[in-house]
Amino acid sequence: MARRQMPERIPKIAALIVVAAVVSIAGLLITSRISWATQAEESAVVDVGQPSGEPAFVRAAPSNKIYWADAGLSVDGQAKVMRANLNGTSVEAVITGRTQLSGVAVDPAGGKIYWSENPGLPNNGPYSADLDGANIEKLPLGVTVSSVGVSLDIKNSKIYWASPLQLKVQRANLDGTNVDDDYALFFPFASGIAVDPIGQRLYWASNGEGSQGLLNDGKILRSMNLEPPPGLGPRLNREGDPDGNFEIIVQSATSTPFTTLDEPAGLALDISAGKVYWADILGHKIQRANLDGSNPEELITGLSFPFGIALDPIRGHMYWTERLAAPRIVRADLDGSNQVVILAGLNDPWGLTLDVDRCPALSGGTTPLDNDADWRCEDTNANGRRDFQDVVKLFLEFSSPEVQNDQFYFDFNGNNGVDFGDVVTLFEDLAKLVGVLP
Numbered sequence: 001m002a003r004r005q006m007p008e009r010i011p012k013i014a015a016l017i018v019v020a021a022v023v024s025i026a027g028l029l030i031t032s033r034i035s036w037a038t039q040a041e042e043s044a045v046v047d048v049g050q051p052s053g054e055p056a057f058v059r060a061a062p063s064n065k066i067y068w069a070d071a072g073l074s075v076d077g078q079a080k081v082m083r084a085n086l087n088g089t090s091v092e093a094v095i096t097g098r099t100q101l102s103g104v105a106v107d108p109a110g111g112k113i114y115w116s117e118n119p120g121l122p123n124n125g126p127y128s129a130d131l132d133g134a135n136i137e138k139l140p141l142g143v144t145v146s147s148v149g150v151s152l153d154i155k156n157s158k159i160y161w162a163s164p165l166q167l168k169v170q171r172a173n174l175d176g177t178n179v180d181d182d183y184a185l186f187f188p189f190a191s192g193i194a195v196d197p198i199g200q201r202l203y204w205a206s207n208g209e210g211s212q213g214l215l216n217d218g219k220i221l222r223s224m225n226l227e228p229p230p231g232l233g234p235r236l237n238r239e240g241d242p243d244g245n246f247e248i249i250v251q252s253a254t255s256t257p258f259t260t261l262d263e264p265a266g267l268a269l270d271i272s273a274g275k276v277y278w279a280d281i282l283g284h285k286i287q288r289a290n291l292d293g294s295n296p297e298e299l300i301t302g303l304s305f306p307f308g309i310a311l312d313p314i315r316g317h318m319y320w321t322e323r324l325a326a327p328r329i330v331r332a333d334l335d336g337s338n339q340v341v342i343l344a345g346l347n348d349p350w351g352l353t354l355d356v357d358r359c360p361a362l363s364g365g366t367t368p369l370d371n372d373a374d375w376r377c378e379d380t381n382a383n384g385r386r387d388f389q390d391v392v393k394l395f396l397e398f399s400s401p402e403v404q405n406d407q408f409y410f411d412f413n414g415n416n417g418v419d420f421g422d423v424v425t426l427f428e429d430l431a432k433l434v435g436v437l438p
């Protein structure tokens with residue numbers, strides 16, 4: 001787990017200012033609650049988590065499950081989305097009867113699974129279904145796609161996927177509307193793709209510029225922003241990238257630090273620790289680097305054919321799939337130590353994802369919830385919705401060791417520390433959400 005440095009002690013004069021500010025905020029809280037209740041004209045229960053026109057982000061505690069895409073290229077030939085507990089028990093097929101599944105992503109708050117299917121065929125995904133496998137549908141995109149990796153930006157209701165036949169990254173709203181057909185044009189066949197909603201960048205792994213199977217030509221790339229700059233069109237794969245819309249952050253280098261990338265496939269982010277991880281299927285290894293590509297590390301080498309990778313930063317774990325020779329799912333600590341085979345004897349596991357706890361526990365034992373899946377833990381009282389009690393709880397706990405040791409998760413104003421300013425930001429964000437503040 002990422003440990004941040006302790007802040008300086010708050011001087012007494014500052015504490016007095018804090019108390020004064022809290023009193024005025026409490027007044028605002030009371031005023032706004034009365035205002036909201038009056039508008040609601042309903043019972044005394046004020047559901048501030050679901051203002052009209054805003055995403056509710058109401059969610060229960062995470063299921064703590066692994067989901068993976070079983071490509072179905074062997075055994076019964078039926079591609080499936082599978083899930084199991086984090087220790088490998090309670091294996092079940094969620095989606096069955098598909099064709100060559102590759103990537104999978106889960107939106108627990110929205111109650112949906114998304115997956116990509118048969119990357120060698122056009123117009124074959126992405127698909128969505130309910131968490132119990134019902135209501136399978138192809139996203140109604142209206143443009144030509146193939147699909148391999150999928151990644152969700154739940155906070156902004158977006159799905160991103162790589163289209164290997166079209167040689168590009170595309171995105172749409174989670175319901176398939178508002179398609180960006182040419183979001184990025186890039187090196188082919190990126191199976192690993194991940195959104196950083198805090199840093200506002202898209203990361204992807206490319207297995208190279210030529211045909212698949214070439215060694216030493218893999219690349220890890222990221223966009224300079226999530227929203228394409230106005231007037232510049234898509235992010236183009238051109239020499240020198242004159243638009244400056246994306247950058248190659250890691251590629252093979254013979255100088256220090258020496259590293260090789262052959263066919264990086266799965267890719268995952270630990271934005272709390274500022275790291276990008278990837279699995280190189282033909283390099284037979286797991287690597288990571290800082291988000292800007294600096295300090296590349298080989299964490300695990302000599303694996304058979306690692307493909308998908310997913311991270312559980314709260315427990316300090318990574319999970320990956322291995323294909324072909326010994327199809328299985330393995331877990332290790334984030335530094336690559338303590339490898340444990342979670343599931344062996346699988347069919348053909350490609351991508352995987354986790355629905356896990358996304359917040360550290362507070363001093364009283366409450367584990368907050370990250371309702372909108374951006375790794376900031378705004379539902380501090382863990383009742384499944386955003387309310388003013390979350391603000392009060394953060395005020396009471398922001399200087400505790402539990403919060404100060406994991407500041408990233410509570411740094412709502414993004415200034416790389418947690419103090420009273422984050423209480424104010426959490427209050428203001430909620431007040432805006434419920435319409436009390438403009």
Ligand SMILES: [Ca+2]
Nearest residue numbers: 207208214262
């Ligand atoms: Ca390659």
Ligand SMILES: [Ca+2]
Nearest residue numbers: 370372374376
């Ligand atoms: Ca959040």
Ligand SMILES: [Ca+2]
Nearest residue numbers: 379383385387
């Ligand atoms: Ca709450």
Ligand SMILES: [Ca+2]
Nearest residue numbers: 411415417418
């Ligand atoms: Ca802060």
